[in-house]
Amino acid sequence: MDKDRQMLSIKEVADMLNVSQKTIRRHISSGKIQSVKLGGIHRISSEEINTLLGPEQLVQVSPCENFPFPNKVPEGPLENKWENHKGSINLVSPANKRNIDIIVVGTGLAGASASATLAELGYNVKAFCFQDSPRRAHSIAAQGGINAAKNYQGDGDSNYRLFYDTIKGGDYRSREANVYRLAEVSGNIIDQCVAQGVPFARDYGGLLDNRSFGGVLVSRTFYAKGQTGQQLLLGAYSALNRQINRGKVEMFSRHEMMDLVLIEGKARGIITRNLVTGEIERHGAHAVVIASGGYGNVFYLSTNAMGSNVTAGWKVYKNGALFANPCFTQIHPTCIPVSGDHQSKLTLMSESLRNDGRIWVPKNKEDVIKIRNKELKPTEIAENDRDYYLERRYPAFGNLVPRDVASRAAKERCDAGYGVNKTGQAVYLDFESAIIRYGKEKAVSSGQNAEDNSLVKRLGKEIIKAKYGNLFQMYEKIVDENPYETPMQIFPAVHYTMGGVWVDYNLMTSIPGCFAIGEANFSDHGANRLGASALMQGLADGYFVLPYTIGDYLADDIKTGPIDTEAKEFKLAEKRVKDFVFNIFKNKSGKPVDYYHKKLGKIMWDKCGMSRNKDGLKSAISEIRNLKKDFYKNVFVPGDMHEYNEELAKAGRVADFLELGELFAIDALDRNESCGGHFREEYQTAEGEALRNDSDYTFVSCWEFQGKDRAPKLNKERLLFESVKLKSRSYK
Amino acid sequence: MDLTLKIWRQKKEYEKGAMHAYQIKNIEPDMSFLEMLDVLNQKLINDGVEPVAFDHDCREGICGACSLVINGAPHGPDSGTTTCQLHMRRFNTGDTIYIEPFRGSAFPVIKDLVVDRSAFDRIQQAGGYVSINTSGNTVDANATPIPKPDADEAFNSAACIGCGACVAACKNSSAMLFVGAKVSQYANLPQGKVESKDRVINMVKQMDKEGFGSCTNTGACEAHCPKEISTDNILTLNREYIKSKLNQ
Ligand SMILES: Cc1cc2nc3c(=O)[nH]c(=O)nc-3n(C[C@H](O)[C@H](O)[C@H](O)COP(=O)(O)OP(=O)(O)OC[C@H]3O[C@@H](n4cnc5c(N)ncnc54)[C@H](O)[C@@H]3O)c2cc1C
Ligand code: SF4
Ligand code: FES
Numbered sequence: 001m002d003k004d005r006q007m008l009s010i011k012e013v014a015d016m017l018n019v020s021q022k023t024i025r026r027h028i029s030s031g032k033i034q035s036v037k038l039g040g041i042h043r044i045s046s047e048e049i050n051t052l053l054g055p056e057q058l059v060q061v062s063p064c065e066n067f068p069f070p071n072k073v074p075e076g077p078l079e080n081k082w083e084n085h086k087g088s089i090n091l092v093s094p095a096n097k098r099n100i101d102i103i104v105v106g107t108g109l110a111g112a113s114a115s116a117t118l119a120e121l122g123y124n125v126k127a128f129c130f131q132d133s134p135r136r137a138h139s140i141a142a143q144g145g146i147n148a149a150k151n152y153q154g155d156g157d158s159n160y161r162l163f164y165d166t167i168k169g170g171d172y173r174s175r176e177a178n179v180y181r182l183a184e185v186s187g188n189i190i191d192q193c194v195a196q197g198v199p200f201a202r203d204y205g206g207l208l209d210n211r212s213f214g215g216v217l218v219s220r221t222f223y224a225k226g227q228t229g230q231q232l233l234l235g236a237y238s239a240l241n242r243q244i245n246r247g248k249v250e251m252f253s254r255h256e257m258m259d260l261v262l263i264e265g266k267a268r269g270i271i272t273r274n275l276v277t278g279e280i281e282r283h284g285a286h287a288v289v290i291a292s293g294g295y296g297n298v299f300y301l302s303t304n305a306m307g308s309n310v311t312a313g314w315k316v317y318k319n320g321a322l323f324a325n326p327c328f329t330q331i332h333p334t335c336i337p338v339s340g341d342h343q344s345k346l347t348l349m350s351e352s353l354r355n356d357g358r359i360w361v362p363k364n365k366e367d368v369i370k371i372r373n374k375e376l377k378p379t380e381i382a383e384n385d386r387d388y389y390l391e392r393r394y395p396a397f398g399n400l401v402p403r404d405v406a407s408r409a410a411k412e413r414c415d416a417g418y419g420v421n422k423t424g425q426a427v428y429l430d431f432e433s434a435i436i437r438y439g440k441e442k443a444v445s446s447g448q449n450a451e452d453n454s455l456v457k458r459l460g461k462e463i464i465k466a467k468y469g470n471l472f473q474m475y476e477k478i479v480d481e482n483p484y485e486t487p488m489q490i491f492p493a494v495h496y497t498m499g500g501v502w503v504d505y506n507l508m509t510s511i512p513g514c515f516a517i518g519e520a521n522f523s524d525h526g527a528n529r530l531g532a533s534a535l536m537q538g539l540a541d542g543y544f545v546l547p548y549t550i551g552d553y554l555a556d557d558i559k560t561g562p563i564d565t566e567a568k569e570f571k572l573a574e575k576r577v578k579d580f581v582f583n584i585f586k587n588k589s590g591k592p593v594d595y596y597h598k599k600l601g602k603i604m605w606d607k608c609g610m611s612r613n614k615d616g617l618k619s620a621i622s623e624i625r626n627l628k629k630d631f632y633k634n635v636f637v638p639g640d641m642h643e644y645n646e647e648l649a650k651a652g653r654v655a656d657f658l659e660l661g662e663l664f665a666i667d668a669l670d671r672n673e674s675c676g677g678h679f680r681e682e683y684q685t686a687e688g689e690a691l692r693n694d695s696d697y698t699f700v701s702c703w704e705f706q707g708k709d710r711a712p713k714l715n716k717e718r719l720l721f722e723s724v725k726l727k728s729r730s731y732k
Numbered sequence: 733m734d735l736t737l738k739i740w741r742q743k744k745e746y747e748k749g750a751m752h753a754y755q756i757k758n759i760e761p762d763m764s765f766l767e768m769l770d771v772l773n774q775k776l777i778n779d780g781v782e783p784v785a786f787d788h789d790c791r792e793g794i795c796g797a798c799s800l801v802i803n804g805a806p807h808g809p810d811s812g813t814t815t816c817q818l819h820m821r822r823f824n825t826g827d828t829i830y831i832e833p834f835r836g837s838a839f840p841v842i843k844d845l846v847v848d849r850s851a852f853d854r855i856q857q858a859g860g861y862v863s864i865n866t867s868g869n870t871v872d873a874n875a876t877p878i879p880k881p882d883a884d885e886a887f888n889s890a891a892c893i894g895c896g897a898c899v900a901a902c903k904n905s906s907a908m909l910f911v912g913a914k915v916s917q918y919a920n921l922p923q924g925k926v927e928s929k930d931r932v933i934n935m936v937k938q939m940d941k942e943g944f945g946s947c948t949n950t951g952a953c954e955a956h957c958p959k960e961i962s963t964d965n966i967l968t969l970n971r972e973y974i975k976s977k978l979n980q
Contacts, residue, residue, distance in 0.1 A: 117866040132787060133853050135894055136795040152874060185868070194873040195864045199887040206877030224887060230794055231890060238861035245857045276842055339762045344770055345791045474792060477817045478764075537912040543866045556891045575845065592777040594770070638782045643744065644843040647777070648783060 007043040008506040064718035072505040073177040078362040082181045097122030103285040107134030110518025111291030113542030116239035119248035128252045135237045138305040142229020143350035145221035146535040147185040151674035157218040160182040169215040171676035185544040198235040213531035215402035221532045224548020226471045258577040267514035278642040284563030287671040294497040294519035296655045300601020302494035303348040309653040321509040322502035322702035324522035327668035332495035333406035337426040346493040351531040356434035360386045361418040404677045405529045407492035430487035435460035498525040506549035517541035527676025590636035593650040628658040673697045733825035740832045763766035793817040796893030801832040806897035806956045814958040834900035838943045850944035858938035859931040882916040886920035889913045891959045898953035904945030909953040912965035929976040
C-alpha cells in the first residue's frame with residue numbers, strides 16, 4: 001500500500017488528534033469522519049485525517065475560564081498599573097546582576113535596545129543575529145516614523161488618546177493594560193533617542209517635527225525622512241556597541257538560533273548554527289529573550305527582508321510556549337505591485353505618503369481598459385472621472401483610514417475590475433493636488449506669483465522631495481516611472497504580523513525564563529497595527545519594559561550559578577538540530593528550497609490573505625500538509641553543513657514556515673468573525689465592512705503544541721475591557 | 733535578454749578563488765540584479781551545482797548587506813544605487829557582466845561574493861556612540877532645539893548604510909568616508925559634542941588597527957557611495973582629529 005495512504009484504527013486517530021476514542025466514534029456516526037469497515041473494524045484513511053485535522057471540533061479547545069497561565073496584569077486603575085507594578089516586582093541587586101547571563105536572539109529595535117539596556121543594568125548579555133552585523137536587522141528598513149504621545153503639536157494628544165487609538169485600531173483584540181503601558185512610555189522613547197543623537201526631522205525653529213499616520217486624528221509621528229527605522233536602529237546599535245566595547249555584551253553575528261534548551265521546565269539556553277563555519281553550538285544563560293521579528297515571509301512575498309523568519313519563535317512554541325493569534329497579519333495598502341514571476345520581495349511605499357497622496361481608480365471601465373492598453377495616461381483622466389474611493393467611503397478619515405480598511409478597499413475596487421495595471425492589481429496614489437497645494441503656499445509665503453502654474457509645480461515638487469525624496473527615488477528605481485509626474489501604482493502586500501509568541505504583562509512566554517519582545521510577540525496591536533506603532537513597541541519593550549520585568553523572574557536565580565552546557569538537555573537539543581540537518585542532506589537531488597517557499601506563499605496569499613473563507617482555509621490546511629510531506633521527500637540542498645550554506649539556512653526557515661502556515665490557517669478557520677486584518681467573507685456587513693463577534697471571540701487564541709502530527713490545543717485568554725467600551729469601528 | 737556572467741567563486745577564506753563563466757537566458761528587464769542571480773542559482777541547484785553565495789537581506793537599499801563589484805564598480809554602474817536596487821533594464825542582451833566581491837585587506841572573503849565586514853562594527857564599537865544610559869528620565873526631547881541645518885547635516889551623514897563600497901572603490905582600501913560619516917553625525921549635534929575628542933581618536937585608532945589604508949583624496953568613495961555621502965565628511969573627520977590631537 002502507498003505509505004502516505006495508511007488505514008488507521010480509531011485509537012490511532014484519537015491519539016493523533018489528541019481526542020478521546022469516543023469523540024472519533026461520535027464523528028463517524030454523525031458522518032463527519034468517513035470510515036470503512038475492514039474485517040468488522042472501523043478504519044480511517046490517513047487522507048481523511050489530513051483533511052479533518054485541526055479545524056473545528058477536532059481541535060482540543062479549552063475555554064477562557066480554564067486559561068492556564070496568569071497574564072499577570074496588575075490590579076488597580078489603568079493609569080497606575082505600570083507604576084505600581086514597577087514598584088512592587090522583585091529586583092536583582094547590582095552585585096547579583098553580574099552573575100546572571102541573558103541571551104537575546106535578535107538585534108532589531110527590540111533586541112538591540114534590550115541588550116544594551118540589560119548590559120547597562122549589569123547583566124551579562126549574549127546577543128545573536130543572522131546578518132553579518134547587528135545593524136542590518138530588518139528594523140533598518142522601517143520608513144515612515146514612530147509614534148509618541150508628546151503632544152508637541154498641541155492638538156489634544158495624550159497617553160489616553162494614543163492608548164485608545166491603538167485599542168480601536170487593533171479592533172478590540174489587544175490587552176488594555178499592555179497597550180496603556182506602551183502609550184505611557186512612548187514619550188521616554190523620543191527623549192532617549194534624541195539623547196543618543198538620533199537625527200529626527202526638525203522644523204525651522206529647531207524643534208522636532210511630526211506627521212500623521214492612518215487611523216488617528218492627531219499628528220504624533222516622529223520621523224527622519226523616510227529612514228526612521230534606520231536612524232532608530234543605528235541609535236540602538238550605538239548603545240549596543242558601547243556595551244560590546246565595555247565587555248558587557250558578547251555579539252554573535254551570522255549565528256542562527258536553531259532550538260531552545262529547557263532544563264527543569266525553565267529556558268536555559270539555545271542551540272545555534274554558526275552560518276560561516278557551519279558549527280552547531282550550545283549557549284547557556286539564565287534567561288532567553290526572543291526578539292526575532294515577524295513572520296510575514298510565510299507568504300514568500302512580503303515587505304520583510306529576505307532572511308526574516310519564524311524559526312526562533314517557532315522553536316519556542318514547539319518547546320511548549322503558546323503561540324497567539326497566528327492569523328492576525330497586516331496587509332499594507334501601499335506597496336509596489338508585483339511585476340512578474342521572478343519577484344523575490346515587495347517594496348513598501350510608506351504610509352506617510354497617504355498624508356499627501358490621494359488614492360483613486362478611474363470611475364469608468366472604458367478608461368480602465370485604455371489605461372491598461374497604454375492608450376490613456378492617468379494624468380489625462382479628468383477629475384470627475386476619478387473615483388477617490390477612500391474619500392468617498394470614509395469621509396472622516398479619507399485616505400488616512402487604518403491599513404486593513406485601506407487594503408480591503410483597494411482589493412474591492414480591483415476585484416470589481418478597476419485595477420490599473422496589466423494584471424489588474426494596482427490602484428493610483430497621486431501627489432498632484434499636494435504638489436499644487438504646497439507650491440501655492442510656498443509661492444505666496446515667498447512673495448512669488450501663485451498664478452504661475454509651472455512655478456507652483458516646481459516649488460511644490462521641491463517640498464514633496466524634501467519630505468519623501470528617498471521614497472520617490474526608490475519607486476523610480478524599481479518601476480522606472482517618475483512619481484512626480486505620474487501617479488504611483490500601488491497594491492496591498494503582506495507587511496507585519498500582529499500574532500506571535502504569547503507573553504504575559506512581564507513579556508514572559510508561558511515557558512519560565514523565556515521572554516519575547518518586539519514583533520515576535522503578540523502583545524499590543526490586536527488584530528491590526530496602526531502605522532508607526534511597531535517601532536514604538538519594539539523600543540518600549542527593549543528600553544523600558546523588559547529590562548525591569550525580567551528582574552521579577554531572575555530574582556530567584558541569583559544563586560543558580562553558571563548554566564552547564566554539558567547537561568543532557570543541551571545534548572538532546574543539539575541532537576535534534578543535527579538530526580534535522582542530516583535529514584535535509586539526505587536527498588542528493590530534487591527541488592530547491594525556494595520552490596517550496598513560493599508554493600507555500602501562493603497558498604497563503606490565495607487562501608489566507610486579504611480575505612478568507614471556510615472552504616479556502618480547509619483546503620489550505622490540507623495543501624500545506626501535502627506540501628510539507630513533499631518538502632521532506634524531495635527538497636535538495638547542495639553543498640554540506642560544515643560551511644557557509646545559505647540554502648541550508650533557508651531550508652530550516654522554510655521547514656518552520658510550513659508548520660506555521662498550517663497553524664495560521666487553523667487559527668483563521670477557528671475565528672468565526674472578521675476583525676482587523678482577519679477578514680472572513682462569511683462575516684461582513686451589508687456595506688462589506690468587517691463584522692466582529694464580541695460575544696464569542698473577545699479572546700486571544702493561544703495555541704499549544706501537542707506533539708508532531710497532532711492537532712494543537714486551543715487555549716483562550718479572555719480580553720477584559722474596563723476602560724474602553726467595545727464599539728464597532730467606524731472611520732466614516 | 734541573454735547574458736554571460738563571469739563570477740568570482742571561492743570556497744573558503746583561505747582557498748584559492750577564480751572567475752567562472754555562466755550563461756543565462758530569458759532575463760527580463762524588470763528583474764533586479766539580485767533576482768537575476770536568484771534565477772542563476774535556481775538553475776545551478778537544478779543542475780546539482782552549488783549556488784553562488786552573496787550577501788543580501790532587505791533588497792531595498794537600506795540594510796547595507798548587498799555588496800557586489802559589477803563590471804569593476806562597487807554596486808554597479810548607477811550612482812546613488814545599491815546592488816539590490818540595480819535593475820536588469822540597465823543591461824543589454826549579449827552583455828558579459830563581471831561580478832566580484834567587495835575586496836579590501838580588511839574585508840576577507842568568506843565564500844564566493846560574501847566578505848567579512850566586521851571590521852566596520854569594531855570601529856563603531858571603539859567610539860561610535862553617545863554615552864548615555866537608558867533611564868526614562870533624560871531631558872525632554874525638545875529641551876535643546878537644534879538648528880535645522882545642523883540637524884539636516886547630521887542626518888545626511890547618518891544616512892550611511894555601512895556597506896563598505898567606499899573601501900572597495902578606494903585603491904588604498906581606506907575607510908575614511910565611513911568613519912568620517914559617523915564622526916560628522918555626532919559633531920553636528922550637541923549630544924555628540926561632549927565625547928567628540930575621545931571618539932575620533934578611538935575610532936581612527938581602530939580603523940588603522942583593522943588595516944584600512946590612508947586617504948589620498950581620489951574621491952572614488954563618494955562616487956560609488958550608494959547614499960552619496962560627501963567627502964566633506966572626511967574633511968570634518970580630519971578637522972576633528974587634529975583638534976583632538978592638539979587638545980590632548
Ligand atoms: C518595509 C517596512 C517598513 C516599516 N515601516 C515602519 C514604520 O515606519 N513604523 C513602524 O512603527 N513600523 C514599521 N515597520 C514595522 C517595524 O519595522 C518592525 O515591526 C520592527 O522593526 C520589528 O523589530 P524587531 O526588533 O521586533 O525585529 P527585527 O528588526 O526584524 O529584528 C529581528 C532580529 O532577529 C534576528 N533573528 C531572527 N531570527 C533569528 C534566528 N533564528 N537566529 C538568530 N537571530 C535571528 C535577526 O537577525 C534580527 O537581528 C516596517 C516594516 C517594514 C517591513
Ligand atoms: S560611506 Fe557610503 S559607501 Fe561607505 S559604507 Fe557608508 S554608505 Fe557605504
Ligand atoms: S540588500 Fe539591503 S541594501 Fe541591498
